[in-house]
Amino acid sequence: xxxxxxxxxxxxxxxxxxxxxxxxxxxxxxxxxxxxxxVNYIFFNN
Numbered sequence: 001x002x003x004x005x006x007x008x009x010x011x012x013x014x015x016x017x018x019x020x021x022x023x024x025x026x027x028x029x030x031x032x033x034x035x036x037x038x039v040n041y042i043f044f045n046n
Contacts, residue, residue, distance in 0.1 A: 004033055005026075005029045005030050006033075007026060007029060022043050027043055030042075
């Protein structure tokens with residue numbers, strides 16, 4: 001997944017595990033690769 005969106009595995013793991021919040025760049029890359037996903041639900045749904 002990290003490779004497919006163009007981020008480091010370390011960064012991806014930190015976001016996935018909730019250690020850091022996804023940056024705007026991270027979210028944009030995810031949305032660019034997977035335009036059909038709801039980024040609001042994935043990144044902002046508590």
